[in-house]
Amino acid sequence: MVIRLLISVFLLLFLHPSMAIDTLTASVDKNPVLVGEYFTLTIEADGKVSGEQPDTSALSAQFVTGPISVGSRTSIINGSMSSQTTWQMQVLARKPGTFTIPAFEVAGKRSEPIQLKVVPRGDEQQQQKDIFVTAELTPSNLYVQQAGLYTVKLYLGKDLLDGQLSAPQMSDAQISQMGKQQEDYEVVDGRRYMVITREYLIQPQKSGDYTITAPVFNGQVRENYRRMAVSAIAEDTQLEVKPIPDTYQGAWLPSELVNLSEEWQPADESVTVGTPITRTITLTALGVTQEQLPDIELDTISGIRSYPDESDRNQLSRDGRVISQLVSSHALVPQKTGTYTLPEVKIPWFNTVINKVNYATLPARTITVIADPNQPLAPITAPVSPVAPENPQGNTEQPNQPAQSLPVNTPVETASKTLIDWIVMGAGYILWLLTLAIWWFKKPQAPQPKTSAKAPDSMIALKAAAKQHNAHEFYQALRALAKKQAPTLGFDAWLAQLNSPELSDEIAKLQASLYSESTHSADLTQIYQLLQTAIKKHAAQDSAHLTQLY
Secondary structure, three states, X not given: OHHHHHHHHHHHHHOOOOOOOOOEEEEEOOOOEEOOOEEEEEEEEOOOOOOOOOOOHHHHHOEEEOOOEEEEEEEEEOOEEEEEEEEEEEEEEOOOEEEEEOOOEEOOEEOOOEEEEEEOOOOOOHHHHHEEEEEEEEOOOEEOOOOEEEEEEEEEOOEEEEEEEOOOEOOOEEEEEOOOOEEEEEEEOOEEEEEEEEEEEEEEOOOEEEEEEOOEEEEXXXXXXXXXXXXXXXXXXXXXXXXOOOOOOOOOOEEOOEEEEEEEEOOOOEEEOOOOEEEEEXXXXXXXXXXXXXXXXXXXXXXXXXXXXXXEEEEEEEOOEEEEEEEEEEEEEEOOOEEEEEOOEEEEEEEOOOOEEEEEEEOOEEEEEEOOOOOOOOOOOOOXXXXXXXXXXXXXXXXXXXXXXXXXXXXXXXXXXXXXXXHHHHHHHHHHHHHHHHHHHOOOOOOOOHHHHOHHHHHHHHHHHHHOOOHHHHHHHHHHHHHHHOOOOOHHHHHHHHOOHHHHHHHHXXXXXXXXXXXXXXXXXXXXXXXXXXXXXXXXXHHHHHHHHO
């Protein structure tokens, strides 16, 4: 008997997953209900239903609805089996009045509609004093893509056991919560409340009149050692979204205030060649997100290499305003001496307070680039003048000027020479003959370039730094080598003298890796090899040139 009963139950449950239902009913647990108070809607089918549920989408037009939970139960009494399937959901009315919960249909059966009365909350109601929600948008009117700060506060006058606070809703807008909720205490009308604060960023994407649907709270509190269900709702916010003015040009940046500032390191307006300058520019704006801030690009200046760093973006809320900030750093490396003027930085933005286009600017700045004081200056070689003959008569005629013809009638006096003068002249003549003979039998060898004698120590340091992959030490050794190789030239002039474009490109990458945190990289071993080749080639060219002179 028992086995037969189990077989029957198995066949009924698994071989017939969908059974015809006899009746379908809908009911609510409260009627009337308060504005902002959740009630439970229950739809029950007399029979087991599998893979089908009632369509409740029509409720969204007049109510706030929660998710649907499904439950079923089966009972067997005296061999007769009965099943029930139940759908339940939490529903909330935002406005007072009389509403109709429509009929629902499942498996060909329809429920009866329900007339629901929603009454407004009164100030005298205790629950309104115990729990309430406020919502505020700052600023009250927005332009398209302008960021507004929507602040929601839940005031709890009783011990909270659990609860849920929904998010605001608005069509044609991006809504995101900023940070985590904050918990604090406030005193309102002489009563102490625990306050839960949430902030939302609202960015409308289209112009027009909109409604921000306020958040709803539904939860349970402790009262006299028992749990009590409570709910609260804030008032909806009406919002006017203004369009972008037709006359505005450039990237759209609506804000109440935009500011540009900068820092220089070092702060001196006079720097030496090759000394890196770090220029940090900060762009701050109210009422926009960090993604809306435009990138800061600097103009290219001949004679100064620029290496931009990665930008840092942040945003926060303060005093009911959204504050966004962009920090952009640039490494500037002067290559030549001179005076340079960095042009002004100018960013347009739309002032939403006065409804006018403004500009955030950084004024032009002039810097002076001087030679490295540690490098000796090139000696100034004066032109060699021929030795002037003795001029005992005090003639003021310059030796390097053509001799002027004397007048025909001007007598020429002949200077008388003593015995000592003849002896000195004879000794000088003999010494000159000896010098000429020595030079004839032993010609001087072509001198080796000075740059090669001092190269080995610096090249060893370069090789060691390359093996250790130490870019900073490698670059310092490279500059020291340049001073030894060409003490009268600067670093860039020495590099140009080597006449190796590939080497110059690799050294530029090395400088970028030192003065910027971007993805620039340099192969120290390759630079070392290219440098060896360039120095040998340059030394060979100098040697051939000197040999030709002799």
